[in-house]
Amino acid sequence: MLQLFNDKNKDITVYVNDGLYPRSEAKISVFDSVVQGGDAVWEGLRVYDGGVFMLDRHLDRLYNSAHALAFNNVPMRDAVKQAVFKTLVSNKMYHDTHVRLTLTRGDKITSGMDPRLNQSGCGLIVLAEWKPPVYDNDHGIKVITSTIRRNSPMCLDSKIHHNNLLNNIQAKIQANFANVDAALMLDIYGFASELHGTNIFTIKDNIVYTPHADACLPGITRGLVIEICKEENIEIIEKNLSLTELYAADLMFCSGTMGELTPVVELDGRIISGGTRHTLLNQIRTKFVNKILEHCEKIPIS
Numbered sequence: 358m359l360q361l362f363n364d365k366n367k368d369i370t371v372y373v374n375d376g377l378y379p380r381s382e383a384k385i386s387v388f389d390s391v392v393q394g395g396d397a398v399w400e401g402l403r404v405y406d407g408g409v410f411m412l413d414r415h416l417d418r419l420y421n422s423a424h425a426l427a428f429n430n431v432p433m434r435d436a437v438k439q440a441v442f443k444t445l446v447s448n449k450m451y452h453d454t455h456v457r458l459t460l461t462r463g464d465k466i467t468s469g470m471d472p473r474l475n476q477s478g479c480g481l482i483v484l485a486e487w488k489p490p491v492y493d494n495d496h497g498i499k500v501i502t503s504t505i506r507r508n509s510p511m512c513l514d515s516k517i518h519h520n521n522l523l524n525n526i527q528a529k530i531q532a533n534f535a536n537v538d539a540a541l542m543l544d545i546y547g548f549a550s551e552l553h554g555t556n557i558f559t560i561k562d563n564i565v566y567t568p569h570a571d572a573c574l575p576g577i578t579r580g581l582v583i584e585i586c587k588e589e590n591i592e593i594i595e596k597n598l599s600l601t602e603l604y605a606a607d608l609m610f611c612s613g614t615m616g617e618l619t620p621v622v623e624l625d626g627r628i629i630s631g632g633t634r635h636t637l638l639n640q641i642r643t644k645f646v647n648k649i650l651e652h653c654e655k656i657p658i659s
């Protein structure tokens with residue numbers, strides 16, 4: 358699955374630090390920390406006809422990530438929300454939109470890793486693009502297991518949603534060479550953690566399983582799937598999952614803002630036999646769709 362350039366995004370405006378700029382002029386400084394060391398945190402948001410989905414949960418994670426990295430002079434929650442809304446209104450984007458929200462440690466007075474070189478506060482980028490869910494959720498995706506491990510808290514805590522994405526990018530490169538859509542990443546003990554950009558679930562004998570969020574991002578969509586299972590009295594268990602358990606699953610699916618809920622139909626050449634129409638997955642998906650409006654924060658249009 359290769360995303361293509363969408364002509365509708367040709368003339369978008371992007372929020373950078375202090376205001377909106379046309380796409381061609383939306384730039385950050387070479388002294389910005391994200392350029393210097395990937396020293397930034399981010400969120401992917403989805404806009405539905407109804408508003409921005411789970412905005413506060415995304416902002417909670419953004420602020421927790423910035424706090425873990427000891428960012429200073431972080432913009433207030435309301436200022437970040439206003440920047441998101443301003444960007445969406447300026448682009449007239451009220452549905453089928455993905456927002457890449459990035460908070461950097463800001464500009465440095467000279468190049469170097471030391472955060473004391475950051476003396477002018479955080480940088481903020483709101484990049485909104487027309488982008489419906491990127492995976493084919495009817496037919497599902499094919500996946501290989503990558504040799505690149507997902508970080509454990511021993512190395513870099515995956516609970517920080519940071520811009521040091523090279524592990525995941527290397528895993529995606531392996532998926533590209535293998536001609537499949539995504540890469541499964543294992544933790545350092547060999548248990549499944551997540552795909553390179555989405556969380557994973559399996560269904561076996563009508564029980565839903567997902568890895569502990571030890572070496573994966575605790576996804577907002579993952580959290581909602583767990584909530585839905587509990588509400589629907591579907592048994593859900595968080596546990597270490599080995600590759601053998603994944604191969605033997607009745608169904609595997611992944612979750613994320615990028616693609617919503619997507620069946621994984623093949624893993625390392627093994628067909629995951631449940632197909633894309635498993636009753637439990639459909640029940641979870643239906644509930645997910647029903648919850649969208651309830652969890653959307655309205656975009657104020659003045």
Ligand SMILES: Cc1ncc(COP(=O)(O)O)c(C=O)c1O
Nearest residue numbers: 554555556574576577578613614
């Ligand atoms: C590595 C990784 N895993 C999982 C997810 C899914 O998280 P969410 O459901 O919050 O979009 C993301 C999203 O950015 C991600 O980058």
